[in-house]
Amino acid sequence: MSNLKYRIGLIVALCIVSIWALFPRDVKVRQFGADGVPRDVVQRLVPLRKGLDLQGGTYLALEVDESKQAIPADKIPDAIDRALKTVRNRIEGIGVSESVVQKQGNDRIVVQIPGIQDPERAKAIVQQQAFLEFRITDKTQALERVLPRLDQVIRDKGLATTTAAKGTVAAPTQPATSKGLQGLLTSTDTAKNAAKKDSAKSDTSVAALPTGGPFSSLIQQSPSQMPGEYLVDADNAAKVEGYLGLPEIKAAMPPGKEMLPSNDSTSLQGKTYKLFYVVDAKPIITGEALTDARPNTSPLEGTIVQFTLDNLGGRRFKTETGRHVHDYMAIVLDHRVMGRPPIIQGAIGTSGQITMGQGRDIRDAQDLALVLRAGALPVPLRVAEVHNIGPTLGQDSINKGFRAGAIAIGLVVLILLFYYRFSGALAVAGLALYVLYTLAILAGFDAVLTLPGLAGFVLSIGIAVDANVLIFERIREELDRGKTVRTAIDEGFRHARPAIIDSNVSTILTAAVLYQYGTGPVKGFAVTLIAGIAASLFTAIFVVRTFYIIWLNRSRGAQTLSI
Amino acid sequence: MLRILHDTKYDFIRYWKQAAVITIAWIVVGLGFLAFHGLNRSIEFTGGTLVQLQFHQPPQIDDIRAIVDQAGFPNSEITKFGSDTDYTVRAQQHGGGTAASSGASSDTTATIIEAALTKRYASNVRFIRSEFVGPRVGAELSRNAAIAVLISFLVTLIYLAVRFEWRFGLAAVIATAHDVLTTFAFMAMLRLEISLTVVAAILTVIGYSLNDTIIIFDRVRENLRKQRKESLRDVLNRSINETLPRSVLTHATTLAATLALLFFAGEVIRPFAWIMAFGIFTGTFSSIYVAGALLLWIERKWPRPTGAEGKGAARAVAEDRRRSRTESAVASR
Numbered sequence: 036m037s038n039l040k041y042r043i044g045l046i047v048a049l050c051i052v053s054i055w056a057l058f059p060r061d062v063k064v065r066q067f068g069a070d071g072v073p074r075d076v077v078q079r080l081v082p083l084r085k086g087l088d089l090q091g092g093t094y095l096a097l098e099v100d101e102s103k104q105a106i107p108a109d110k111i112p113d114a115i116d117r118a119l120k121t122v123r124n125r126i127e128g129i130g131v132s133e134s135v136v137q138k139q140g141n142d143r144i145v146v147q148i149p150g151i152q153d154p155e156r157a158k159a160i161v162q163q164q165a166f167l168e169f170r171i172t173d174k175t176q177a178l179e180r181v182l183p184r185l186d187q188v189i190r191d192k193g194l195a196t197t198t199a200a201k202g203t204v205a206a207p208t209q210p211a212t213s214k215g216l217q218g219l220l221t222s223t224d225t226a227k228n229a230a231k232k233d234s235a236k237s238d239t240s241v242a243a244l245p246t247g248g249p250f251s252s253l254i255q256q257s258p259s260q261m262p263g264e265y266l267v268d269a270d271n272a273a274k275v276e277g278y279l280g281l282p283e284i285k286a287a288m289p290p291g292k293e294m295l296p297s298n299d300s301t302s303l304q305g306k307t308y309k310l311f312y313v314v315d316a317k318p319i320i321t322g323e324a325l326t327d328a329r330p331n332t333s334p335l336e337g338t339i340v341q342f343t344l345d346n347l348g349g350r351r352f353k354t355e356t357g358r359h360v361h362d363y364m365a366i367v368l369d370h371r372v373m374g375r376p377p378i379i380q381g382a383i384g385t386s387g388q389i390t391m392g393q394g395r396d397i398r399d400a401q402d403l404a405l406v407l408r409a410g411a412l413p414v415p416l417r418v419a420e421v422h423n424i425g426p427t428l429g430q431d432s433i434n435k436g437f438r439a440g441a442i443a444i445g446l447v448v449l450i451l452l453f454y455y456r457f458s459g460a461l462a463v464a465g466l467a468l469y470v471l472y473t474l475a476i477l478a479g480f481d482a483v484l485t486l487p488g489l490a491g492f493v494l495s496i497g498i499a500v501d502a503n504v505l506i507f508e509r510i511r512e513e514l515d516r517g518k519t520v521r522t523a524i525d526e527g528f529r530h531a532r533p534a535i536i537d538s539n540v541s542t543i544l545t546a547a548v549l550y551q552y553g554t555g556p557v558k559g560f561a562v563t564l565i566a567g568i569a570a571s572l573f574t575a576i577f578v579v580r581t582f583y584i585i586w587l588n589r590s591r592g593a594q595t596l597s598i
Numbered sequence: 599m600l601r602i603l604h605d606t607k608y609d610f611i612r613y614w615k616q617a618a619v620i621t622i623a624w625i626v627v628g629l630g631f632l633a634f635h636g637l638n639r640s641i642e643f644t645g646g647t648l649v650q651l652q653f654h655q656p657p658q659i660d661d662i663r664a665i666v667d668q669a670g671f672p673n674s675e676i677t678k679f680g681s682d683t684d685y686t687v688r689a690q691q692h693g694g695g696t697a698a699s700s701g702a703s704s705d706t707t708a709t710i711i712e713a714a715l716t717k718r719y720a721s722n723v724r725f726i727r728s729e730f731v732g733p734r735v736g737a738e739l740s741r742n743a744a745i746a747v748l749i750s751f752l753v754t755l756i757y758l759a760v761r762f763e764w765r766f767g768l769a770a771v772i773a774t775a776h777d778v779l780t781t782f783a784f785m786a787m788l789r790l791e792i793s794l795t796v797v798a799a800i801l802t803v804i805g806y807s808l809n810d811t812i813i814i815f816d817r818v819r820e821n822l823r824k825q826r827k828e829s830l831r832d833v834l835n836r837s838i839n840e841t842l843p844r845s846v847l848t849h850a851t852t853l854a855a856t857l858a859l860l861f862f863a864g865e866v867i868r869p870f871a872w873i874m875a876f877g878i879f880t881g882t883f884s885s886i887y888v889a890g891a892l893l894l895w896i897e898r899k900w901p902r903p904t905g906a907e908g909k910g911a912a913r914a915v916a917e918d919r920r921r922s923r924t925e926s927a928v929a930s931r
Contacts (some may be wrong), residue, residue: 220877251800328906428727431864432864456600489867490859504847534817538810
């Protein structure tokens, strides 16, 4: 009798804990208004976290981009760890609530931004790399020597004949990695900016380079005496950038040199030109060593960003700049040259500055300083995966998932009641507790409910009754052998137990493997499956048994059992 | 008391040859489909960009194709997704030409496609979701999926070896491998797309089928202990018959849940539901016709020593051999 009390006590206690775990509570939700200003709204929500596929949102996976900088394999996990902090800082900076930034495996960062609040901005900030490099411009005029080869490559690819059409295609396919920063840094009107530059510059006529091929005709020697600087008509800049992105062109470049676009432009004789620089492929130092960056203005140089390097970086910077006195040093951010390369007057130590030019908004400098500080990623990252789920799809999936779940439960209940009558009703009561417990486990472990997870839950309802079916069939067999109701129930539970445990443990093992090797929604599926099995084992073996005991106590000497 | 298939005495094992012919034919046909059409892998595995669109009025598919072609992504796959107004556009990663090589592809492809379609359809089109998967991620996923299946086999084998005996474990695992093959054949026939969700479904089928096999084997183990004068073949048949009511009822409830998913849970989950629905059939089939026959074959190939350990089984196997000898003797006479 006391045994029964403990049983009922345990079941009721678990019910209370479950209801408490699932009870709607106030949650602060950050929402973005039409003006883009975040405000916190308090909502009462059932504490079940919905996955991105159910509520809509953006999922990004980032990995080290080794096309820009070779990194030894054993260094990648460490680099990812450091990049993780940076990305986390940035995501927290935009203030989307419930965003997740975590490492996946050894070499990937996963960013989940739930809700469609401002995915474009979030994406821009994450993708923004702020990968800072200092490179020496080329003074050997290496480009001139390979121009015929570059022309030949373009002709071979058959791009020259369709230059007009290709130009339009190339334009939107500019490197997206620099999209964010480029937007920040060129937000001032190019023409206006260029006009200012113009007045400060000597007005020399532009001379086309000797050969008239499809590539070389687009590129002009700069009238300034800066080594490695070239001009491209602003209208053709996108096309040239597109060409430069081609692997064949990259291969045909002079060894150890690279041609990069600048965010700066200049104007000569009323025409606007984009600047391009041929620079050493190998940087003298990268932004890895950067410790601080602050915006400032200087009466002489206009808007500037002052930066500080750590001791080690400073030392390296000093030796390198010492070796390159009187050379020009391009400041390269995300593969784009910032401003016009300054000349190195002497060895530079731990601090230096990026000159953004006269007339540039101080806010541009602030943004650049922020990105550099918060920071510069230790390694360039590339987006390996993007999933963007609209909120309507999520809501639709939830509705359909719940409808399917309700229908599934309805069908299962019908089958149980029809086939097992009274005992079936006990199983149905157990099933109700099963649903409650499973949801509570999910809420308690802060598991994320995904669409496959929802499917797994619906499915586990079908499987959950298996344990009861096994037990009921055993009880029937025992009754067939002429045992009394009480013994038959006891024996039924006892004989069914090994089969129930063996079969469920094997399913849990499969689900655990799925959890280990799955990602995102599939992991959610594994979690719901495991939670479901755990709850079903308890309800089928323990709860339904308790129900039987209660029934046996109330109707003493029952001769028949409705099963 | 309502009872179906109570106290049956079907000779399941007798039909193992017919069952083998059916199942091997099924797998061969499925592999034929696979060889003919190739594996239909989702972008999670192949890499690329996918954009799902919803139109208010059903559009002309040729129209969409022309726009996507013009946007610079020829050879994109444009497919209806469920209803007449839902479409997916799937572009290869390198469709954009120069962008991919500079490592910048990310989701620009999706953005370009969206922009081009908005220009033409304006408010008639809505973007439901977009996905971009890089090639390395895809390759990794394929490997992980294969590893997951293999590890789950290994783990199960070890568990069953500990709980039962290696002979049972081996039979169960081979029977389950059979389910993976028939499920693949089924997917090839329906031309279902292999996605992560589908991998999850296959693993669920593995779990389900094992479940079923284990419950029958559990009965076999129990019946062997009872020391009756019965051959292993008869023990197997009896065990399957005894668990038949349970099988029918559990399959009914699981199938009911699966059908609810198939018909009411929406397009995204449908491939999953299809595989589960098939999995229930193949899981049941393999537990009854494949696992039992395999166990018999394994017991004959590696007869157990007649000791105190596994006495019942050894006796049953010996009984089996004795009877097959008399049968062949009768036949030769």
